[in-house]
Amino acid sequence: MNNTQNSAAAATTAPPNGFVGKLLADRHSVPLSIALHLVPGALIVAAYAFIGAPITRAIEAPIFAAWAIGLAVVLFPLWFGLFWLGKQRTGRYTMGGGVVRYRDKPFSRGKITLIGIGLLLYMTVVSLSLTPLDAFMYDHFFTWVTFEGSGGSGTTYLDSYDKDVVLTTLLICGPFTGFMLPLIEEYYFRGFLLPRLPQLGRWAPLFNTTLFSIYHFWAIWTVPSKILFLLPGVWFVWGKHDIRASIWMHPGSALLMTVVGATLYALGVM
Numbered sequence: 001m002n003n004t005q006n007s008a009a010a011a012t013t014a015p016p017n018g019f020v021g022k023l024l025a026d027r028h029s030v031p032l033s034i035a036l037h038l039v040p041g042a043l044i045v046a047a048y049a050f051i052g053a054p055i056t057r058a059i060e061a062p063i064f065a066a067w068a069i070g071l072a073v074v075l076f077p078l079w080f081g082l083f084w085l086g087k088q089r090t091g092r093y094t095m096g097g098g099v100v101r102y103r104d105k106p107f108s109r110g111k112i113t114l115i116g117i118g119l120l121l122y123m124t125v126v127s128l129s130l131t132p133l134d135a136f137m138y139d140h141f142f143t144w145v146t147f148e149g150s151g152g153s154g155t156t157y158l159d160s161y162d163k164d165v166v167l168t169t170l171l172i173c174g175p176f177t178g179f180m181l182p183l184i185e186e187y188y189f190r191g192f193l194l195p196r197l198p199q200l201g202r203w204a205p206l207f208n209t210t211l212f213s214i215y216h217f218w219a220i221w222t223v224p225s226k227i228l229f230l231l232p233g234v235w236f237v238w239g240k241h242d243i244r245a246s247i248w249m250h251p252g253s254a255l256l257m258t259v260v261g262a263t264l265y266a267l268g269v270m
Contacts, residue, residue, distance in 0.1 A: 016088045016089065020085065020088050023036075023085060024085060024088070024089055024098070024099065025196070026196065026198070027196055027197070027198055027199060028193070028196040028197065030199075030200075033193060033196065033197060033207075033211075034211060036193055037189070037193060037208070037211035037212065037214075037215055038211060038214060038215055040074055040075070040078060040188075040215060041214070041215035041216060041217045041218075042217065043074045044067075044070045044071055044073075044074045044075075044217075044218070045070070045217050045218060046070075047069070047070035047071075047073040047074055048066050048067055048069070048070030048147075048218065049070075051069060051070065051073055052065070052066030052067060052068070052069035052070040052073070053066040055069060056069070060165070061161075061165065061169055062161045062165065062166055062169045063147075064169060064170075064173065065169050065172075065173055067177075067218060068173040068176055068177050068181075071176070071177065071181050072176055072181065075181050075184045075185065075188075076184070078184065078188055079184045079187065079188070082095050082099055082100055082187060082188065082192060083095060085099045086099045095187065095191070099192065100187050100191035100192050100243075101191055101192075101195040101241070101243075102190065102191055102194075102195060102237055102241045102242060102243040103191065103243055104241060104242075105242065105244065106240060106241060106242050107240070107242055107244075112242060112244050112245060112248070113248070115236070115245055115248070116244060116245055116247070116248025116249065116252065117248065117252075119232065119233045119236070119245055119246070119248055119249035120248050120249050120252040120253050120256065122229070122232060122233075122249070123229045123230070123233065123249050123250070123253040124253045124256055124257060126225075126228060126229040127225065127229045127253070128257075130224075130225035130228060130229065131225075133224060133225050134221060134222050134225055137221040137222070137223075137224060137225075138221040141221065142220060142221040145220065145221070147218055163265075166265065167262070167265065167266055170258070170261075170262045170265070171262070174258045174259075174262060177254070177258065178254050178255045178257075178258030178259070179251050179254060179255045179258075180251075182250045182251040182254045183247060183251045185212075185250065186243060186246050186247050186250055186251065187243070189208060189212050189215075190208070190234065190237050190243055190246045191243050193208060194208045194234070194237065194238055204238055205231060205234045205235040205237075205238045205239075206227075206231065208234055208238075209226075209227050209230050209231045209234045210223075210227055212226070212230065212234075213226035213227050213230065230249075230250070233245055233246045233249035233250070234246060
């Protein structure tokens with residue numbers, strides 16, 4: 001290999017410097033990790049206010065669509081950012097190269113499927129059963145949150161709209177809010193941020209789950225319930241290093257509730 005080739009190889013494998021190097025480091029400082037957890041949530045609120053809400057009000061769509069737009073505007077670039085970080089490390093667009101971790105698949109497909117289904121059912125049942133807690137938290141502590149559609153009910157943002165308009169909105173937004181966007185959140189929060197907190201030891205899953213719950217600024221009253229129904233899956237991913245478990249749990253549960261909820265709404269059951 002000549003000197004030019006040696007230089008190219010070194011450039012490809014050399015760890016990036018500066019802020020990119022800090023992002024790709026094996027350990028994030030606690031202040032940096034807090035910022036990386038919460039800044040995307042603040043950006044989503046801004047995208048909702050300045051992009052999503054004006055669009056949905058102009059076309060008279062349910063405000064649910066405004067949040068879907070806000071999430072998409074932030075999370076899709078965030079997902080691309082993970083691939084971009086892979087390019088800085090490996091020279092090609094990839095989430096590999098140590099960017100997104102816990103993807104080594106230590107469990108067989110059959111075993112992780114059973115575990116994932118168990119976590120999916122746990123999250124679905126517990127999240128639905130904690131709806132009264134969400135309503136209590138909102139009514140007693142968070143009535144000052146004045147986003148349109150705010151409230152303890154999980155369907156407040158769909159109220160006061162014609163049924164056909166709601167169904168059309170759910171069909172358009174459902175694939176994104178019901179699967180793709182939660183999937184991106186898992187790659188970012190569980191695959192990128194969680195593994196970079198070794199200094200927290202056993203507190204890392206709780207730290208990650210709590211900040212991920214707070215990241216949902218638009219539904220801040222749901223933080224206690226989110227911690228309760230997310231923590232077992234996050235703990236499992238942290239302990240067993242298999243992100244497929246939380247993918248089954250979070251995007252899987254979101255997809256299940258989206259499909260069932262839209263079906264029941266179409267049938268007039270809810």
